[in-house]
Amino acid sequence: MIRKDQALGHSLLVLLFVLVLLPLLFVLAQIVSPGLTWEAFDLGNLSAIFGIFEKKAWMSALTNSIQLGSGTTIFALALSIFLAHIRVSYQFPLAKAIDVTAWILLIVPSFILAQGWIYFGSGAGIAAVWLGISGLNTYLYSVNGLITIMVLCKFPLAYITVKGAMEWYPDSLVHAARMNGANPVQVWTKVRLPLCLPAFFSGAMLVFMDTIGDWGMSSAITAAFPFSTLPYAIYSAICTTPVRFDTAGVLSLYLIGLIFIAMIIQHFALGRRRFDFVGTGATAVVAQKIGKVQTALLTGFTLVFCTVTLGIPIGSNIIMSFTNSFSIQRFSFTLDNYIAVLSDQKSLLSGLQNSLSIAAGAAIFGLIAGFAVAYTLTYSRYKLKKAIDSITLIAMAVPGVILGIGYIFVWNQSWLTPLGLNLYGKSSILILASVAVAIPLTNRLMVAGMAKVPQDLLVAAQVQGLVLAHG
Template sequence: MINRIFAYGNRTGWLVLAVLVLLILLPLAAVIIQVLLPGVFFGNWELGDLSLLLDVFKRPLWYQSLKNTVLLGVGTTIFATILGGALATVRSQWSFPGAKLLDMAVWLLIITPSFILAQGWVMFAASSGLAKQWLGWDWVHSAVFTPVGLIAIMSLSKFPFAYLAVHSALEWKVDRLGEAARLNGGRPWTVWRTIQMPLLLPAYCSGAMLVFMDTVGDFGLPASIAAVFRFPTLPYSIYSALYTSPIRFDMAGVLSFYLVLMIALAMSVQFYVLRKSRFDFLNSRATRSEPRQPTRGKWGMAAGNVVLLLLVAGIPFGSNLMTSITRSNGSAGASFTLDHYRKLFENGGQLTGGLVHSLEIAAGAALVGLLVGFFVSYVLTFSRFALKQTVDVISLISLAVPGVVLGIGYIFIWNQAWLERIGLLLYGKPGILILASVAGAIPVITRVLTGAMAKVPAGLLSAAQMQGAGFGRRLATIVVPLLRSALVSAGLAAFGAAVFDLATTSILFPPNFMTLPVVINKAFEDLKFGYAAAATLTGGGVVIATIMLFEWLLKPKKIKRARSDAR
């Protein structure tokens, strides 16, 4: 019995489970424990005042943060899901000029940090922003910096989650269902409303869930908007609680509890909606959806697509570019300049140090995360570990938990006095940033590697084991070579995400250890828009060049084989 429990697969499973608990589950549990026992992590075992949980409805800042988060989350979920679902439906059915640009924009929005998108909108719509300087639009400021305007901006940034969920569900179709409805007199709108939409309910729910979780946990937008418009949300108020004097751990714990509670309630609603219905409508008559040329309206779709692309990508990215190369001359307008780029490196500017620190943190997170994610995927794919479903769930938790909450948990866990005696007091050191980045990267790495590892026949490993190959040798000679391309992709994805992780780095960065997103955000808070835009483009360019270089160096090269004419 003991031998079976600690066989290779189970030993690996227990080790992986322990690492995931340490990186993800324990910090999250620490946030909840802090509410019940506020001083437990600092030597005080007194029971907490649970009435603090109700103070969120009494204290003006707490209540306003909760209300704003709910408003922003619900409003963005509704509009982003409708927009993403509608675009996915049109894109899957019709082919029109520029359609592939929409797909590219969707992925660009997903991989771009939200604070960069939000800063672009602030540069465009500020009282002296590009909209007023270049276009003379005075109304843009008052239209954007309102709750409705922020919901619109967030919807334009988050709709790709709903778009991808619905578009993936529309990959296959069963025409006979719609044909039967049309034979009975159903119009296209009626067919979609009564047949297609109900069958796509799981996809819409999944897309809406992703939009909601990413919106309520978003730290980038409120951090950027705070420079010109007061709109506190739970993530930003949690951050503020840690950077006030004295530090308000009680406030951070209570607000984190409500943030986690909101996400848990949203997930419960999704499970309730889907659990009593069946959506398995695909059969042998299912065919792959192919967009077709519309009989009319092709250029109208193309024009609408151009307008959408200008809104979702043109304004945020274009504003960063224009702000970085222009200088305001007051009433005389603006002129072109490269001064903002020169200031990045003057007098030992912070950009170089912040960029180097971010690259170091991201490289460490990618390597450690790749190691952890590899063994997580191995356990999920090849082992018979009894708790591998638990491993799967924990590996996805950090995708749902906001970075600010995870950062709070890391403070509680790694700021213990007894850890200093054994050399593991990581709070205030760069190592804690690597661990937090690993926790955030594990879901991405695991999903990439699990999909690739599923293609490796288990028989290869069994045959090697029968020939006497040990566990490590089987991995090194079979699994790793077959997954080389996936390992590179997963590692580079984790690297890129860690470089621009504003939420955890803003909470955990050590004194005098600036990172790239912190440098950009602090310049933005000081209203140095030109400097922030130049730092964003310069840092982003270096990161993209680094990723492309390593992809070229590490990914397997295609070998061209000459055709032999020998008989």
């Protein structure tokens, strides 16, 4: 068993190194060798790492990312815990709408959500022109407004993991606590809350990583007010003239530093305690029936919440798709946009086919890799499994533009052509990049569930299987 754990662990390390670390190392190498040429190689460029103490723009981007990531994480986690509690504990109409909303928000690209909020809340947007809500744009284009929108878009990352932990009730542990005089509050704080900590921290890490690495949402909304973040600063360094790959490498290093700080906090918070409880008499939580007043309140809250979080951004995009004007003041219903898209069926079908094939390939390989990583982190005795966990989180925090540049540098080498591994310009490179981005989320979702199941149950199942196999 130990040998199998070691073999699986080594294989995952190699896979993650190729998918995540190697492209990132190529980007970080830009610090000492911009453009990856020997002529530009200069170790003296390492001094640029400390340029954050001299360049106000870099320091501002770093502090803004920390502020945005911390604020979003705290409020998104609190919201997720509340939503998971009412979803699991009580029966009321539209309860499943919370799950549907969370999953849709999880798969919709952030720039589409940002675009919808801009259509709705801008000075001449839907809220001001059609609904008569004035002043929303002032709040929307502010730090607090950005954090609010981030919370409404990022909470599914924490909600799914938290809900998975709260769906189980440790009966025997709760009964033991009550027999020793614990009141309901003490049962929650001393028994249920500690057992949910892995899910809480996993959800918080996912929200923090995705927030500080998000470029689409923050850059779209902060275009109207000065609030530069690290992803936007990295994008600016790459897309401006002259291209500054060295600056992008330095700023990427800061992002990685934020990841490790967050991981250290999580490590010391959880320590070496065990959190598996399914084998200790735990049962699935059965939602309780509540009074008419409470049912009406929860139903009304759910309706408003889902309408705001999902209906506003998606609905605003749908509304604007039926007009040729970018201003809602000049709205004129038309189907020209849909006719233009559907008339070019060749491009539409080609794009749809490419998207589905890439998504299918990434889903299959990402699921397999994510499950293997989650299993290794939860049950194996592999000594370097913390390194595996660290690499997966790095993949989530690094902006896609940086990972994309790294993939170009890695897979566009001339010496790879005779080996058939020059993947630049092929769909396979997109599948690899998508798998690298998908592994962290798949891994954290599976770890949250696996953490509840003690290894003794797996051993018992394995023994039973061996007995059955041998007659």
